[in-house]
Amino acid sequence: MKINIFWFRRDLRLFDNKGLNAALEAGKPVLCLFIFDDSILKELPEDDARVTFIHQQLAKVNDQLKKHGSSLLVKKGTPSDVWAELMEEHELEAIYTNKDYEPYARRRDGKIRDLAEDKGVEFKRFKDQVIFEEKEVLKDDGNPYTVYTPYKNKWLSIYTKKDSEVSDIPKKPSFFEKEFEFPSLEDIGFKKSEIEVKDYDLSDLEKYGAVRNFPAKDATSYLSPHLRFGTVSIRNIISGLFKSEQKFMNELIWREFFMQILYHFPIVVDHNFRSKYDGIQWRNNEEEFEKWKKGKTGYGMVDAGMRELNATGYMHNRVRMVVASFLCKHLLIDWKWGEAYFAQKLLDYELSSNNGNWQWAAGTGCDAAPYFRVFNPMTQIEKFDKKHEYIKKWVPEFGTDKYIDPMVDHKEARQRALDTYKEGIDS
Structure with missing residues (x-):
């Protein structure tokens, strides 16, 4: 029987995960995958705090999948090698994943798409880590914005609550029923970092604009690492904001502004x-x-x-x-x-x-x-x-x-x- 694979990258959660939801709605059993990419890992110290954090989040995802009679397949290597191996081992209908807009990620995904097409496997990508992606907030002449304020104004003018609607996994998800062995940090060549990623706190955002410039007040939300690795949904965050929290919203729009700059002008x-x-x-x-x-x-x-x-x-x-x-x-x-x-x-x-x-x-x-x-x-x-x-x-x-x-x-x-x-x- 054919299966679909959902490939986790910068979206380490089950809740409101666009690519994962699409895979689960497609009807075939869904095998969930994460690849520790050697071409990225080789640049990092063995106690890199971000690798520790990723590993911790993957363990949470794995525990959640177990409740559905499934588990997370964790591989280590170059993505093209891992995928070539998976396509030999499984009869795949499609690969589902969420878009990543960075130059390396786009090159990597191009290789996997080509590899999949050669095997007759569909490669499907979804918008997940942003509200608006690279071609959705453009000037009237179709060119990208290169100044933040007009970009922000356009972003806000086209935003509706529909853009931040969230959805959970289906009540009866069709996960691939197999228990894979979950690797330790040591198994992937790393060790636990003493530096920890803090939990985020959005309980006091009304004061954010007034106190955000004073470092001694420790008034930051600590949200940014969670957005970076997708342990939270940007839609869920933005849908919970009020007009009084516009200063905080502006920071989230800066994030999308810089993402589209990198996409349109990778020379930077x-x-x-x-x-x-x-x-x-x-x-x-x-x-x-x-x-x-x-x-x-x-x-x-x-x-x-x-x-x-x-x-x-x-x-x-x-x-x-x-x-x-x-x-x-x-x-x-x-x-x-x-x-x-x-x-x-x-x-x-x-x-x-x-x-x-x-x-x-x-x-x-x-x-x-x-x-x-x-x-x-x-x-x-x-x-x-x-x-x-x-x-x-x-x-x-x-x-x-x-x-x-x-x-x-x-x-x-x-x-x-x-x-x-x-x-x-x-x-």
Whole structure:
């Protein structure tokens, strides 16, 4: 008897999973699959916190499937090798999965689609991780938006409650009835991380707009890693928001804005969105980069942010802007270096948002702060951490004679950045 396979990727849940629901409604038994992709894993340390989190979520999915007399098949390898093997082992009618818009994922899916078509197997993909995907929010002339505010306005103008309707799995789902052995972290070559992904909290969003810029208040929702790995449904999140929570909604729209930028302009992965900045002569001093990474710059908010990131995998959004601006402007280190370091450390690392925000900070992006806007790391403390509560948590020696001197003078570094940028643009 033919079966269908549902391939989990960035959608680690049964509830309101568009591709999974479509597979279950198709009538054939559904085998659920997750592939630990060697081409991604080989870049990661063995105690990577995100791999631990994925493994934990897969265990939850597996437990839920057991209640339906089924289980999760977990494989490790390159997706094309795994799929070639599965197509030999099973008589497949179709592969169901949810869309991923990143360049690597699109190439990977193209290979699997070709492989499936050669075997007479359908490859079906569904919109799941966004409300609106790449071609649904376009300018009147059919071109993509490259500025956030008009994109947001169009997004809001076409959004209806229907776009965030949720659906659970059918009452009598037709899962493939077989119990597969669930691997341990060690089985896939990893070990448990000491860094943990926190549960998200959306109970106090009405205050979000007023307190979101103050890192000591710890008023963030911690939702972003859960959106990144799809342990929650974006439709379920947005359907629960009210007009009073528009500031929070705007952040979710930023996420979709950067996703469609990456889709339409994949060159941004390793190039400036605005080519006029290609002439910037970055200093790229490796010793200074190391000090920035370790939180030893002599600037309290920068150091607190980097130490928080290294210890927890999180960093407050206001602080991300400060540390990114410091790296690109004060130290004149290429934004790609900072982007790559965040990619290693952030629990919520998502290529589109990370790239978009780093290019914003550097002034090279699609909707960027002008290059002459240089965050003053001292006035940022005055505005957002006046009592030094956040800084003291991560840099206890701040304000004592044990704290290091600033590695650069703000005024001199600012002028150097302005001169370097101007020369780069004029060259």
